[in-house]
Amino acid sequence: MKEPLADTLELSEADKEEQYVHAVYNEIATHFSDTRFKPWPVIERYLRALPIGSLGADVGCGNGKYLGVRTGDIFMMGTDRSESLVDICQQRSYECLVSDGLDLPYREGAFDFAISIAVIHHFSSEERRRAAIKELLRIIRPGGTVLVFVWALEQNGRRKFSESTQDVLVPWVIPAGSKNQPTGEDRIYHRYYHLFREGELPALFEQVGGCAIEEVGYDRDNWYVTARKEL
Template sequence: MYLVHRKERLPLGRGKYLHGHNITNKIKNGTSEPSQQIALGARPPGQLLEEEPRYFLLGLDRLASLLSLSQHIHSVPELVHGDCLSLPFRSSLAFDFAISIATLHHLLTQERRLEAVKLLLSSVKPSRPSSTGRILIFVWAHEQGQKSRRKWAKGTLLPAPELGSSPSTSSIEPDMERFEELSNLQDVLVPWVLNNNNDQKSTDKVTTYNRYYHLFREGELIELVKCAAESLELLFTQLHSNLPESTSPHLKDWCLIKRHGWEADNWWVEVELGIQVP
């Protein structure tokens, strides 16, 4: 997660969140690669921090090892150890904009995903009615492109067990005879391979970890933002939607889906936030 604040609004810091891949410490501390050979969905904390000199940026992730690695590589001190479901900031703080990449789809339940979006919406607020806050969210899509590596047929997705059960890694195998049924599942496991041996050619100490993903269907991410906004009593609307003439976004704090789309096997939304005109 990255936090960004315009420098003219320091010192309290209003910022940007980039919710990064919360890879387990075991995987991050070893030599790992996903079995489907895809890149991580988010850049390490620290890389983005060097790219925007106009802003004061903070990096936040739940993995201390990833933060330590980023600090070592990028020499960026503004890194915070935290969680997207329990942000370590005072409720009085408000940030200018947020980016959440490859995070929501790792949360196991709808309730947890909703809570994470509510925290994002609550944390981003413009400093004055004439300005707006922005949030960008990326999640893995259920609708995959032709060249996607995230395919049941390629053995890179496994059915996630029911909540509360904990079968062994070796017992989770997809039944390819049920391919059509499997292809409709949204809760899946992705095998990540950790090589504990310094000899990259050796397979003696290779361990596979199955990591949970929720694959979002078309419209699901927008509906999640809508539910979060309405639970916070924000006026929710989408660009070009028809509002009643008597309704104005400026009569109360509001949340607008500015843009949304599908890109590189991911769904994304750009959210704009505004505050009530006095």
């Protein structure tokens, strides 16, 4: 499931993410969206437990799967770095805009909660991953919560990774003969991931500070953390 990162060693962190994350998701957006439709239970539980009237941000919202979990009694805004995925969200009438997760277009304390699902593992250095968590905490009010999911190095499902490296390129295949690739051969794209070891995600929250970790868990080959911003 992984490719060597030798050809990325000369790239800057931002260029690596541009080539192996941003550009890829713009290319695969429609096919990717077709595979993302059912909310994961832990995330749905978190969203359904929020008080009526809560205002939240989905940072790295993809096709808007979680923006539609509670449309009647809470309000969510989405951001994603992929213009193509934001287009899909807007076609579904979700409030969504293009934005980098390291520089969100929101004032400090604007939201009651924020989620970031399968996003922070795409940042290519510890400093940038820490900055992404800091930005999530910046945009929520004191007492608000954030929920973050990242891919785990320790995989129990169909994906298996070597313990020798946490930084991998993971292929995304659009099969020949599918509606997204009706002719020719399979199209293969490679996405950069940093695979998180057990304890690594809560350690980043502790390094950022200003919050209390309320829950740490493992679900669907992901580590997740729920944290509350200090009053």
